Every structure is written in C-alpha cells, then in structure tokens.
Amino acid sequence: MTKIYFRHDNYREEQNTLVKDIAKVLQENKTGLFEAPTGLGKTDAALATAISYTEKKTIFFVTPKTSQHKIALDVVKGLNRKYSLDLKAVNILGKQKMCSEIPLMNNARGFYEFCESKIRSNNCPAYKNFKNKSYNKNIFLENELSAEDILEFGIGNKVCPYELAIELSKKANIIICDYNYLFNSKIREAFFQKTGKELGDSIIIVDEAHNLADRIRSNSFYVLNKKMILQAIKEADSIDNKEFWELSDKLRKVSELFKEKYKDKEFLVDKDLFKDILLKFEELPDLETEHLKEIAKKTKSGELILPYVYSFFSNWFENHKSIIRFFKTENKKDYNLVLKYLDPSFVTKTVFENANSAILMSGTLSPFKMYVDVLGLPKDTLCFKYNSPFPKENKLVMYDDSFSTKYELRNSHDLEEISSKIATIINNISGNVAVFLPSHRQASEFYNSLTRKTAKKIYLQDKNAQKSKKIVEDFKKSRGLGSVLVGVLGGSFSEGLDFPGEELVGVFILGIPFPEPTLEIKELIKYYDERFANGWNYGYTYPTISKVVQATGRVIRTYTDRGFVVLIDQRYTWKKYSNLLPDDLRPNTLMSSKLIESFFNN
Known part of the structure; x- marks a missing residue:
C-alpha cells in the first residue's frame, strides 16, 4: 500500500x-x-x-x-x-x-x-x-x-x-x-x-x-412574477430596436396571466402556457452586450432583469422529464410562476x-x-x-412519547408541558444543551416558552447567516454553567458544526421534521415512484430521518466526550421510523432528569 x-x-x-x-x-x-x-x-x-x-x-x-x-x-x-x-x-x-x-x-x-x-x-x-x-x-x-x-x-x-x-x-x-x-x-x-x-x-x-441532491434541487429553479415582467417590459422598451418593442408586447400579454384571481394556493401548469404568445425560446431577439449597455444607460438601473427573464424562458421550453411548472400564491394578490428541476x-x-x-x-x-x-x-x-470510534457508554439515548409535532396532535398545552420537563433537566446540569425543532416557527414558540422557565441564557437560531455565526460563538463560550441553543433540524446549527466537551453535553430533538406536503413534495414523490417505485421513501421519509441523525451527531465529537440524546415525539416509538435510525439511536429508555444527573455524576 x-x-x-x-x-x-x-x-x-x-x-x-x-x-x-x-x-x-x-x-x-x-x-x-x-x-x-x-x-x-x-x-x-x-x-x-x-x-x-x-x-x-x-x-x-x-x-x-x-x-x-x-x-x-x-x-x-x-x-x-x-x-x-x-x-x-x-x-x-x-x-x-x-x-x-x-x-x-x-x-x-x-x-x-x-x-x-x-x-x-x-x-x-x-x-x-x-x-x-x-x-x-x-x-x-x-x-x-x-x-x-x-x-x-x-x-x-x-x-x-x-x-x-x-x-x-x-x-x-x-x-x-x-x-x-x-x-x-x-x-x-x-x-x-x-x-x-x-x-x-x-x-x-x-x-x-x-x-x-437537495442542494442541487434548491438551486435548480426559476421564478417569474408580474413585478419582474413589468420591469423587463421597461427594459425592452428602452432598446431602440423594433424586435424588442415586439418583445414588450409579448411580455405584456404574459403579464395578463398574473391578473386572474386564482383560488388554489399552488397548481401545476403546462409547458404550453404561453402557446398563444411564445412558442419557443428562439423567437426571442438576441440580447447582445450593446443592448445591456443601452438599458443600463437609459433606465439607470444597476440590476437588470431582462437577462434573467431570458434565462427563465430558455429553461421553460426544455423537455426534461423532471421539470415541474406551477403557479404559487405568495399572498392574496401576488403570484409566482415557478419552474423547478426535481432530478x-x-x-x-x-x-x-x-x-x-x-x-x-x-x-x-x-x-x-x-x-x-x-x-x-x-x-x-x-x-x-463504519461504527462509531467512541465508547458506547459515553452516550445516553432516551425518548419521550408525550409530545408530537404532527399537525393534528399539536397543541400549546403539550408544548408548555414538554418545555417544563426540559427546563427541569437543564436547570440541574452544567454544560451547554441544544434543542432542535422542525421549523423556525416552532423553534420560536419553544424559545418563548422556555424563557419563562429557566434563568440560563437561551440562544435562538437566526435566519441571517452572520447573526447565526455570532450566536454559535457566544454559545460555545458559555460552557461550564451552560446555556441553551434552540435551532432548526436540517439547519446550519444541527449539521456540520463541532461542539466538543462541555460546548454541548446534550441534545433534545422535538418532533420529526417532515416537510409540509406541498405541491413540489407531492410531485417529487410521484416522480421517484415512477422512476424507482419508492417515491414516499426517496422523496419524503429517508431525507427527513437523515436530518434527525445529523442533529444527534453534534453531541459526541471526541473520545472523551459524554452526552445525552432525547428523541421527543411518540412517532419515534413506531417501528416504521425507529427501524430507520442507527442501532445506537433507537431509544428504549424513558426521559428522566434523575437518570441524566446520575449519568454525569458516575
């Protein structure tokens, strides 16, 4: 070798x-x-x-x-x-x-x-x-x-x-x-x-x-709305060329598609949506450098939208089988036309x-x-x-089935009850603890509940990347007596970060982060059903459980680290989900404050 x-x-x-x-x-x-x-x-x-x-x-x-x-x-x-x-x-x-x-x-x-x-x-x-x-x-x-x-x-x-x-x-x-x-x-x-x-x-x-896979999907989409079209019309009108004036007329007809008051929040549309306006991308006039310079000079706009509109139509007329095209309502009056690659x-x-x-x-x-x-x-x-290189006895895994983030089972009383249980634990141990939930909204709700039950400093994940970076730095510094980090499963706090030693001694996972069954998710499941006869797992279940496992991996980072993991949701006791977890994460011990205290004292 x-x-x-x-x-x-x-x-x-x-x-x-x-x-x-x-x-x-x-x-x-x-x-x-x-x-x-x-x-x-x-x-x-x-x-x-x-x-x-x-x-x-x-x-x-x-x-x-x-x-x-x-x-x-x-x-x-x-x-x-x-x-x-x-x-x-x-x-x-x-x-x-x-x-x-x-x-x-x-x-x-x-x-x-x-x-x-x-x-x-x-x-x-x-x-x-x-x-x-x-x-x-x-x-x-x-x-x-x-x-x-x-x-x-x-x-x-x-x-x-x-x-x-x-x-x-x-x-x-x-x-x-x-x-x-x-x-x-x-x-x-x-x-x-x-x-x-x-x-x-x-x-x-x-x-x-x-x-x-998810990263590629999240970057493989185009969005068009009425505001963008109106800006593109202005830019096309500013070019001293008959072909672009004709393009403006076509774009005005496209804008008419956004005037109708749709009842559905999301719905699929066909590739031939523009058949009476534009049949193929090649019908658009060539957009040259001199045209962009002319637009910038006349409109005094730093951010040009017409090149993006060209990109949108270039992809719209592609024949790729995994493309979905749909209208999405942002609020009661604004609509986005979305094109996305699923595969x-x-x-x-x-x-x-x-x-x-x-x-x-x-x-x-x-x-x-x-x-x-x-x-x-x-x-x-x-x-x-591969197996973990760390001693199995260094990690305590527990569960609590008295709570669920499943929509029809959620209520404010359960949230208050589980936050009280967690507060009892964190108030009796030293070292930093993290709590991860399925969404920013649920994380915020839990944060508000927990602040009333502990004197420890609580950090809430921010959607702004720079603010979140500062939050993590401050959180790590507070090891010892300890503080609490509240974040989102699948977010930057729950994946890819190292928290050795007392920087993190325990993780609570509240709920299973199944995404909302949007039109896009449904189409993804359908697509993988047609290709691999396993759409539900490939498009929904497996990626979700992966986020849970990633979050639990924040606890034990070195050979001497000791910590606990608590999976909180009655669905973690269901075989169809527990069987997807690694062997060392399948919980069989009920969450107990005394058990956690004993674990750290021995």
Whole structure:
C-alpha cells in the first residue's frame, strides 16, 4: 500500500479502515459511498489518502459548509508542514461572495448578468487591474489560501478576487469549493475552461453528501412574477430596436396571466402556457452586450432583469422529464410562476461518470441504494459503513412519547408541558444543551416558552447567516454553567458544526421534521415512484430521518466526550421510523432528569 501522508500521530479507531477503503476506490478509479459517524475524521482520512495517491491530478473537496472549508485547508497545511510538501490549495467561494465591488455584490437576482455587462463594457476597475496584471504577484508564492485571504488581497490591491482565485486554481493541487463549481453545469464548464482542469484528471471528495441532491434541487429553479415582467417590459422598451418593442408586447400579454384571481394556493401548469404568445425560446431577439449597455444607460438601473427573464424562458421550453411548472400564491394578490428541476442526477451523473474517482461521505448515507439511484451513481459504486470510534457508554439515548409535532396532535398545552420537563433537566446540569425543532416557527414558540422557565441564557437560531455565526460563538463560550441553543433540524446549527466537551453535553430533538406536503413534495414523490417505485421513501421519509441523525451527531465529537440524546415525539416509538435510525439511536429508555444527573455524576 502507498505511504499515506497523515498529519496526526495515530489513527482513530476505524479511521485506518476508512483510509484503506478510500485507497481501494482510488486505485480502482471508482466512486465510493462512505457512511462514517461524526468524529471518525472523514476529512482527514479522505484528503490524506487522495493526496497520497494523486499523481498530476486535481483534488476537489466540495462542501456546502464554509466551516468545513477551513478544516480542509487546515489538513493541507498540516501535511505541508509535517512532510515538507509543496501542495497548493485554494479555497474559492461563489462569484458573488468574492466580489469586491460592494454595490454589485449586494445585488441578488441578475448579479451574474450585470457583472458580465460591466466586464464587457470595460466598466469594472477590479477586473481591468486583473487583466493588466496590476497587482503584487507574491500571492502566487503562498501554498494555502482561504477565500478570505484572496478577498482581502483583492480589495487591498484593487483587483478582482474571483478572477484571482481562478488564476490561482490553475496550478492548485487541491481546490476547496462549494457544490456549484462541480454540480452546476454552466459554472463547472466555465471554471474548467478557465483553469484548464478536466474531470477525467480530477478526484472529487463530496463532504456532507447527504445534502447534495437537495442542494442541487434548491438551486435548480426559476421564478417569474408580474413585478419582474413589468420591469423587463421597461427594459425592452428602452432598446431602440423594433424586435424588442415586439418583445414588450409579448411580455405584456404574459403579464395578463398574473391578473386572474386564482383560488388554489399552488397548481401545476403546462409547458404550453404561453402557446398563444411564445412558442419557443428562439423567437426571442438576441440580447447582445450593446443592448445591456443601452438599458443600463437609459433606465439607470444597476440590476437588470431582462437577462434573467431570458434565462427563465430558455429553461421553460426544455423537455426534461423532471421539470415541474406551477403557479404559487405568495399572498392574496401576488403570484409566482415557478419552474423547478426535481432530478439532480441530470447534473451529477455526468460528473461522477467522467471523474477519475469520487468519494462521497457523510454521517448519514443510508440506505445506499437511494443515493446511487437519486444521484445517478455508477452501478459499480462501492459502499462502506463504519461504527462509531467512541465508547458506547459515553452516550445516553432516551425518548419521550408525550409530545408530537404532527399537525393534528399539536397543541400549546403539550408544548408548555414538554418545555417544563426540559427546563427541569437543564436547570440541574452544567454544560451547554441544544434543542432542535422542525421549523423556525416552532423553534420560536419553544424559545418563548422556555424563557419563562429557566434563568440560563437561551440562544435562538437566526435566519441571517452572520447573526447565526455570532450566536454559535457566544454559545460555545458559555460552557461550564451552560446555556441553551434552540435551532432548526436540517439547519446550519444541527449539521456540520463541532461542539466538543462541555460546548454541548446534550441534545433534545422535538418532533420529526417532515416537510409540509406541498405541491413540489407531492410531485417529487410521484416522480421517484415512477422512476424507482419508492417515491414516499426517496422523496419524503429517508431525507427527513437523515436530518434527525445529523442533529444527534453534534453531541459526541471526541473520545472523551459524554452526552445525552432525547428523541421527543411518540412517532419515534413506531417501528416504521425507529427501524430507520442507527442501532445506537433507537431509544428504549424513558426521559428522566434523575437518570441524566446520575449519568454525569458516575
């Protein structure tokens, strides 16, 4: 076996086996699914093995969590220092997040189109400085560069950080990035063309792989509403061209579709919705750079909507079987026309079939067959599952069946009763505790109830990412006497964060986070029923239970950690759900304050 560069002195239990299995996948140029519990050291194992087996290949470490970007970069730093290697690692974020032009960076929809228009019109100083190489070249001497390093350098040198990151990526051995760089076809093709990288010469490591399908779906949609159409009409009218005036007339007819008072909150529409207005995308006049410059000059608008409308119609006329098209009522008078791709494999299959090797890892990848099917993985994909390296006696698992978040069973009295039970426990132990619920609304309700029952500081997850980051930092600092973190299952607090020692000694899971059975969810279930005869599980049950398992994994992060998990919902005692949980999470002990106190005292 090839010598493995490993930054630590020893492997954790089972980590050595993980390394050998990853090596097998790389040697055979295959795809591998690796379900390894939290704390096993997946990132270290995957990067160390990939680096040790890499010869003139690029390693892509892709993850949706920015916290994992730092951990991956730290692994490379450790290997470079320990073995005097000369590995080049670059961390790159999305183009908008790496933009140094603040007004441009803050634009939402239309950012990419407007960015391109500024470049084409030679109106972006940072981009011009990059093309003219008007900056200090010492940055190319660095071995490990975070996105923050590159952004800070770009702002200081008045050069485009994004283009600089692309340039640095050309000679990088390891590229640490978001999913979109590989699993958005347009972004991937542009990135590989600029950097000279090829899928066939790439080893892909997908972290938090259980999130990949949902992440692709959440990014694979287009929305059109009346306000956007009216803005697009103004922009088309501002172009001194007969074809665009005719386009304005067509868009006015499209806007008429939004005037009708629909009774249903959501309902499907056919692809031929615009048949009396527009039969195919090719009927639209070509939108050139000079047209965008003319719009920007006449409308004095920073954020152009017409390019986005073009993208909407380009996708609308696609024949992909997994596309759903529907009207969605935002309030009593506003309607969104939504187009969404349900099947992520139309993107992922190409990537995994053409990559040299791929490692997909997570603490929750059961059942393996679902991920092979949903992501379109090769039929010879290798699958591996590992036990926790930590002592079983360090984790206490309990249940409480007196409460349920199931809609027809929910009431305020039950919430008050369960918050009282939880308050009794947290008031009698030290160390930090987390409580996770299915939604922000339910988390807020519980937070309000709990504040009346404990003197401990309670932190509520915020929808704003920056505020949430500060909340986590403050929460970690309050270990010892302890505080309470109230968050959402499937959210940033319940996945991908480390809380070793007294930073987290216990987790309460209130309810099962089944999503609301929206039209989209129903269509997803229907689609996977037609493809795999397993729609309910693939589209609803399995992804939901995965969120629960991920949240429970926040408790035990090191060999010496001790903590408890309480699953609170009568449905956790039902076999059809308890059988989906890992063996060490199937509760058979009723929640007890005295039992928890005894657990920590022994």
